[in-house]
Amino acid sequence: MLEPEHGPMMQVEHTHTRCWVCVLSCLLLACLYVGSLYVWRSSLPRDHPSMIKRRCASVLLVSALSPAVVKAWMHWADVRVDASVWELMGVRLEGLVPAAVLPLLLTMVHQGVSTQIQLYRKDVFYLGPMVHSAIDNPQGFTGELQSALDFIFTDVQSWRLCVRDAVWLRNQVVAPVTEELVFRGAMLPMLVPCTGPTAAIFTAPLFFGVGMQFLYTTVFGAFTAFIFMRTGHVVGPVLCHSFCNSQGLPDISSALQHPQQSALLFSYLMGVLLFLVLLFPLTDTFFYGAIPVCSLVAPPASAC
Template sequence: MLEPEHGPMMQVEHTHTRCWVCVLSCLLLACLYVGSLYVWRSSLPRDHPSMIKRRCASVLLVSALSPAVVKAWMHWADVRVDASVWELMGVRLEGLVPAAVLPLLLTMVHQGVSTQIQLYRKDVFYLGPMVHSAIDNPQGFTGELQSALDFIFTDVQSWRLCVRDAVWLRNQVVAPVTEELVFRGAMLPMLVPCTGPTAAIFTAPLFFGVAHFHHIIEQRRLRKDSMSAILMVSGMQFLYTTVFGAFTAFIFMRTGHVVGPVLCHSFCNSQGLPDISSALQHPQQSALLFSYLMGVLLFLVLLFPLTDTFFYGAIPVCSLVAPPASAC
């Protein structure tokens, strides 16, 4: 008689406890990731090659440990699904090619694509940014496209320069891979059973955004700006990293792959934020603003078609929630 009477209450209590463990596990991963950057005591700036190598080693180690955290959570929460930990984290073969190509194409449509990165680049953009670049290029779109193809397929020297640059490797390879694996691949499977897939898309990026506040420590140590300026910059960074994190979380939930978020992350790191202020001051202002607007509209129109599960098969992370799951 007592078991049926108290069963539902105990089940609710267990669910609340499990949710707290999910949140604390995500917080632990975020703290491990950021904390690993500061285990190396040094007065060197963050962009010094030696510091970059040490920090890359630290975050790669945390990323390698993240599947163990997910596995421990599955054991504690008694989660049993027909998928491995790696599959839940988006590391799988089914639908790999479209998962790599389509989300990146979607991101390019919205923001633009660069043919070279950091110090070694000539820019070619799609839609708004591409129109901006083509207008300023005497050879127009043809010249921009040729520059892109030359860099991708024949400019071996530029690729060598990029690969040898520690800053490039951090921004384009290590940071996208490790951050997406930890903040999307590991956190979303733990959050989904507790919050549901849609809420998880907007919850996981908060950990990602807050994690970037560690740059305040760097800025204060270097004493380059006032505290108010540092906080304002950090607030803006929190805003756009959280928005971007929601986008890549959406990609992860819709495709079941981590490769799409990684490539989109790497691409956006190479681009930075769109230079709207430059477009506003350009002689062809109306045409540029129209092309930027068209890019945003196309992004919204293609968002769901290009992330349709038809291209990617069954999504392992969606097996953690009972249907219907709107984000899946």
Template sequence: MQDPEHGPKMQVEHTHTRCWVCVLSCLLLACLYVGSLYVWRSSLPRDHPSLIRRRCASVLLVSALSPAVVKAWMHCANVKVSATLWELMGVRLEGLVPAAVLPLLLTMVFYLGPLVHSAMDNPKGFTGALQSALDVQSWMLCAGDAVWLRNQVVAPVTEELVFRGAMLPMLVPCMGPTAAIFMAPLFFGVAHFHHIIEQRRLHEDSMSGIFLVSGVQFLYTTVFGAFTSFVFMRTGHVVGPVLCHSFCNSQGLPDISSALQHPQRCALLFSYLMGLLLFLVLLFRVTDPLFYGEIPVYRLAGPAASAC
């Protein structure tokens, strides 16, 4: 007859083991991603096309290896689930169109203020801003620019696949869906501290200035990472986070200080406020799992898991 005290104890030990394996696997992925950027020894600045091409090749290789890390974690932690590895990582067909469109529209709503600001400063007004956004020739020129390809394509795809698609399925069984949303961005935020090395190497600023900029970047990337993790968990797709990431990279941080000095600052500030309020109102509605079908990653959390 089994000892009644022995069973629960073994279950707890198994859970702790799974959590340690999970955290170490996430740490390994983060280190591989950042470390791959420094495989190439070079004195060139980070925006030099040659260095960009090398680094893009490195992070693409790490991203291609990330499914193998998730598979190894499933084996080590003895995790079994009725979904394919790619489905767990958010690469699936069910609900693909709404997963690509709705989160992106939600992000654009948040950026209502900056978009209105950009349109106001365009010599041709809102029509000119729209024409610029839809100009095919302009897009073709961008596609040939190494910096644009890195910021708008390679970085969003590889970072979301590694830091959301690979890490969240490993974190969910250990700490649950909601806690995983706030844990995964910490790996993402800390990974961006590598910019300190480059800024120091190129003597771009004082150490206090470098740490200040890096601290702000850590805060921004962590908050943004929590948002894309939320989108991933609510939709079960990685395409939404990728497109949101690409759009945010194109816009940068909202320039509130510039809006305060604008001749039409009242209208601008109103658009900033409306964008934020609409974003909060639509956040759960637009990411309702009913639009996206069954979320495979929730099977890792057991039958009692809910969509945040």
């Protein structure tokens, strides 16, 4: 818990100080992260391997510095908790396996599984479009599942090509790890004492969304922030982020033009409903133990 203050006036003053330190710390991290992407002046396109390597090195450096920023914030804001900086940032062992599996399962229920699994891209579908692609596949759902399993477990050559591809490494590894560590793992612990857990979920994505694709990054950032607050782990947001990067955005227009439009739209709706029904059960704190970041706010902490 936060340390008690000595009297009402000191508490108000200290709270304001803590919030200013929090906002400035988050702005510093956001500026360092987003700025590091544009510090390299070059005529090369953003997907050129040399440019990707430079940008990846920059954001990895910022991510490595983020625990130091959180530590400095704890000092200047006089925040004391019985948890390490890494535990507050969601890097811990307790509940690690369910934290990796259950949020990803929740995301896959909503996103569905692509049918046309290609080397560096998976065609995008929600749960409804999974039915769409299965209908178009002569082998149906069995063929879909077999293709996915073959790619994941047996297509060694494809995996080797993937890990050698700079674009794939950026989209599937570096971007999810660095963005979630900085914008969820580092920022949420700093925001929670000032805004509370619920407001922090919707505030943290704004620091990244202002500089990027605002709507998409803000909505998705709020989802991964919710996962972080409910599980106390950063691994779930990282895996969900990587999975969604591989899938992209849903191709609803193709479903609207399909001969079996009604069945596909029903499947879309079922995917959304399943996601909403499973959202809280699969992120119940029963699976994950005590949430370190929740120690930064006085009870009741409804989002934790």
